Amino acid sequence: MYTALMSTSERLIESTRELLWERGYVGTSPKAILERAGAGQGSMYHHFKGKPDLALTAIRRTAEELRAAAERALGGPGTPYERIVAYLRRERAVLRGCPIGRLTMDPDVMANDELRAPVDETLTWIRDRIAGIVEEGKAQGxxxxxxxxxxxxxxxxxxxxxxxxxxxxxxxxAAFDTAVSGLLTLLAPRTA
Amino acid sequence: MYTALMSTSERLIESTRELLWERGYVGTSPKAILERAGAGQGSMYHHFKGKPDLALTAIRRTAEELRAAAERALGGPGTPYERIVAYLRRERAVLRGCPIGRLTMDPDVMANDELRAPVDETLTWIRDRIAGIVEEGKAQGxxxxxxxxxxxxxxxxxxxxxxxxxxxxxxxxAAFDTAVSGLLTLLAPRTA
Incomplete structure (x- = not known):
């Protein structure tokens, strides 16, 4: 969230992050960003090259946060299985959806390699992090x-x-939790 | 796909289905629908009450098709596990995404109970169909x-x-197939 104490460029970035999460890239107009940021008409072009540039900054920041949140669970204490449980059960704003994953449904993000890159990198990073934990669990039997x-x-x-x-x-x-429960039953250590 | 032989209302419905799949509800303007349908300005309001009404007709038709495609795999021959494999491995336009699932990322669809209903009903139907097959598989050991x-x-x-x-x-x-392979390994009959 942003406050009036933030700089204009910060307010632009934070409003863009919120709008991208709520409405996606296609549904986010420069006008809506300016309104939410309480910023004047020329300010977007003063601080950024335009909507794609501002969106890229916003997406990169959201991607970093998502990665950090995943790492707090995946890099925490416990057995490999427990760390995957912690990741799947971590607190989430489920009904808001994933601020990174939802961008894959956005045709203008997918058509722009620069905007797609942080989306792909973040999801690949999380997948590979889990993959390593699964390999640890295999090594431990x-x-x-x-x-x-x-x-x-x-x-x-x-x-x-x-x-x-x-x-x-x-x-x-609840529908999120049900799917997660199903996967965790399938993944549960066989010796448990 | 639609052809010039179709009625105007059919062309409107089919163009709306395509645009909803490609760009979502928020990203689909009445103007874009009319252009793709090759229909005149007043024709949408002649045949439908407006964009939400036309979208509802389009979403319902897409939902029916999705359910039928799922049923072809899930109701096909084979053991319960084989039918779930057939469903997961059925031919899909993976990079286009799911024409029903993608609508959940659309704020205007989610805010409209009438538009959300066919989305929820279709996903619930598929989930319950798989649930029944899993119970069959349990009964068969x-x-x-x-x-x-x-x-x-x-x-x-x-x-x-x-x-x-x-x-x-x-x-x-390939990323779709990798996730499916992981799930199928976890679900594989233990006696296999």
Whole structure:
């Protein structure tokens, strides 16, 4: 969130982040950004080259935060399985959806390699982080040797991203939790 | 796809379906619909009450098609596991994403209960259909008794929806297949 004490460029970035999360890139007009930021007409072009440049700054910041939030769970204490549980069960604004994942539904973001790059990099980073944890769990005998870290990492991340879709469709966060519970039952260490 | 032989109202519905899939509701203007349909200015209000009414007709038709495509795989031959494999591996335009799931990222669809209803009903129907197949598999001893049909159904559907997100982010359908492979390894009958 932003306050009146922030600089104009900060207010522009933070309003863009909020609007991208709520309405996506296609649904976010420069006018709406300026209004929410309480900034004057010329200010966007004073601080940024235009909407794509401002959006790129906003997306990069959101991507960094998402990665940090994932790392707090995935890099926390516990067994490999417990760390994946912590990631899947971490507090989320489920009905708002993923501020990074939702951008993949935005045709103008997907058509722009520069805007797509932080989206792809962030999701790839999380998937690979989970993949490494699965490999740790295999080495410790917690997970079956036939599991492929990369595949399980992708399935875990897909369940999160798809869980948002189910929850938003249902208008209830419970649908997210149900999908996560299903995946965790399947992933549960066989010796438990 | 539509042809010049179609009636104006059909052309309006089919163009709206395409545009909703490509650009979402927020990104689809009445002007763009009319242009793609090759229809005159007043024709939308002649055949429909407005954009929401036309979109509802379009979404309902897309929902019916999606349900039928899911049923072709889920109601096909084979064991419960094989039918879930058939559903997950069925031919998809992965990089286009799910024409129903993507609507959940659309704030104007989510804010309108009438537009959201066919989205929720379709996803719930597919989830419940998979849940029933998981219960069949449990009864046949193919799946472990601790699996909950509803949870596994949600996890399977979430993997599909999230798989689209990962594939679009990466700009490659392979990311979808990787997530699906991970889930299928986890779900594979233990006696296999």
């Amino acid at each position: 917690q997970f079956a040797p036939e599991l492929d870290g990369g595949e399980i990492g992708a399935a875990v991340l897909a369940t999160v991203q798809g869980g948002y879709v189910l929850a938003r469709a249902a208008g209830s966060p | 193919q799946f472990a008794p601790e699996l909950d049909g509803g949870e596994i159904g949600a996890a399977v559907l979430a993997t599909v929806q999230g798989g689209y997100v990962l594939a679009r982010a990466a700009g490659s359908p």
